[in-house]
Amino acid sequence: MSRLKVDNIEARSGNNISMDDPLALKSYTTAQRDALSSPQAGDTVYNSTTGTIDFYNGTAWFATSDNTFLFNASSLVIAGGGGGGGPSGNSSGNGGGGAGGYRNSYASETSGGSSSTESVLPTLKFTSITVTVGGGGSGGGGSTNGAGSNSVFSTITSLGGGYGSNGGAANTGNWGSGGGAGIYSSVNSGAAGTAGQGSRGGSSNQGSTATRVGGGGGGAGQVGGNGQASITGGPGGNGLASSITGSSVTRAGGGGGAGRTNSASGGTGGGGNSASGGNQGSNGTVNTGSGGGANAGSAAGQSPGGGGSGLVVIRWATADATIGATRTGLTDGGVQTDGSDSYIVFTAGTGTVSFS
Numbered sequence: 001m002s003r004l005k006v007d008n009i010e011a012r013s014g015n016n017i018s019m020d021d022p023l024a025l026k027s028y029t030t031a032q033r034d035a036l037s038s039p040q041a042g043d044t045v046y047n048s049t050t051g052t053i054d055f056y057n058g059t060a061w062f063a064t065s066d067n068t069f070l071f072n073a074s075s076l077v078i079a080g081g082g083g084g085g086g087p088s089g090n091s092s093g094n095g096g097g098g099a100g101g102y103r104n105s106y107a108s109e110t111s112g113g114s115s116s117t118e119s120v121l122p123t124l125k126f127t128s129i130t131v132t133v134g135g136g137g138s139g140g141g142g143s144t145n146g147a148g149s150n151s152v153f154s155t156i157t158s159l160g161g162g163y164g165s166n167g168g169a170a171n172t173g174n175w176g177s178g179g180g181a182g183i184y185s186s187v188n189s190g191a192a193g194t195a196g197q198g199s200r201g202g203s204s205n206q207g208s209t210a211t212r213v214g215g216g217g218g219g220a221g222q223v224g225g226n227g228q229a230s231i232t233g234g235p236g237g238n239g240l241a242s243s244i245t246g247s248s249v250t251r252a253g254g255g256g257g258a259g260r261t262n263s264a265s266g267g268t269g270g271g272g273n274s275a276s277g278g279n280q281g282s283n284g285t286v287n288t289g290s291g292g293g294a295n296a297g298s299a300a301g302q303s304p305g306g307g308g309s310g311l312v313v314i315r316w317a318t319a320d321a322t323i324g325a326t327r328t329g330l331t332d333g334g335v336q337t338d339g340s341d342s343y344i345v346f347t348a349g350t351g352t353v354s355f356s
Helices: 030-034
Strands: 009-011 017-019 044-047 052-056 061-063 070-078 102-104 121-124 129-132 151-153 156-158 240-242 249-251 311-317 330-332 336-338 341-353
Touching (some): 070 156
Antiparallel strands (some): 070 102, 151 156, 240 249
C-alpha cells in the first residue's frame, strides 16, 4: 500500500490547495522509462534524457513538449568554390570562379557580401544534426558541373560558388558568390551572388581578338574585379577573415579572370590565379571555398583551376555540451579547445552529429 507523507499543504480560497515546495517527479532516462514494468494510464515522470514531462496513456509514453535541452552553437559554414572558365578555343576571355557561400555566426564577425553576423543557432541535444562539406567545382566546366556544392550545418545552408564563364554571358543561378563573366563577341556582366553569402562576379572587357579579358569571380568580402582595357583580367574578389578556430584565417576568395595574353590574381583567402596561353590556372585552396582561376588558352591541356572545397566549423561553450564520438561519413580534426570554448572543424563528407 502506498503512503503519502505531507509536511505542509495549505488550503486556499474555494477548493484550491497549494504546496510551499516544488513538486518533484520521479526522474528516469528514456531507456529507464521504457523499461518500467506495467505502467498505468496517467503515470507521469520526468524524462532526464529529453528534459520533458512524460505521461503514459495506457498504451504508450508521450512527452508534454519537445526536447527542452538546448545550447547555443556558433558556426562558420562555407560552400565549395566554383571552377574557373576555359579553355574555349575561340579566342575569348574567361571568367574566374566565384567563392562558395560564407555564413558566419561567431562573435561579431562578418558574413558573406560584407553582411552582418548571423544569429547563433539554438541547438538541440540528443538529436541527429546534418553536416555536409561541399566540394569544389571543376575547372572549365562551363555548366553546372563547374559550380561548387552546398555546405550544411543543421538548418544553415551555404550555396556553392558560381562557375567562371567560358567566353559567353555570365552564368546565372543561385550561387554563394557569382562567377566572373567571359567574353567572345560582346561585353557581359558578372553573375550575382546571394545576399548574406557572397558577392557578384566581375564583368568582361571588349577588345581585339588578342585582348579580350574575363572578369574575376566574386569573393565572400568583395565583388570580382572587372576586366580592364589594359588587357588585364579581372582579379578575384577578396575573402573574409574569421577567428572561430582561435586565430584569424581568411577564406573564400574569388578566382582571377583571364585573357589570351594576360593573367590576374585570385582574391585573398585562397582564390586561384588565372593563366594565359599555355599556362595552368590555379585551383582554389582546399577547405576555403575559394574559386578557381580562369585560363584563356585554346588547347585542352591549357586548363583552368577547379574550385576549393568548403568547410564547416562548429564552436560552443565547453561546459554546455559534448559532441558525440560517432561522426560517420565525415572527416574532422577532432575536438579542439580555445579558452572556455570547444570547436570542431569538418573538412569533407556528409553525415550526422549529435551533442549531449
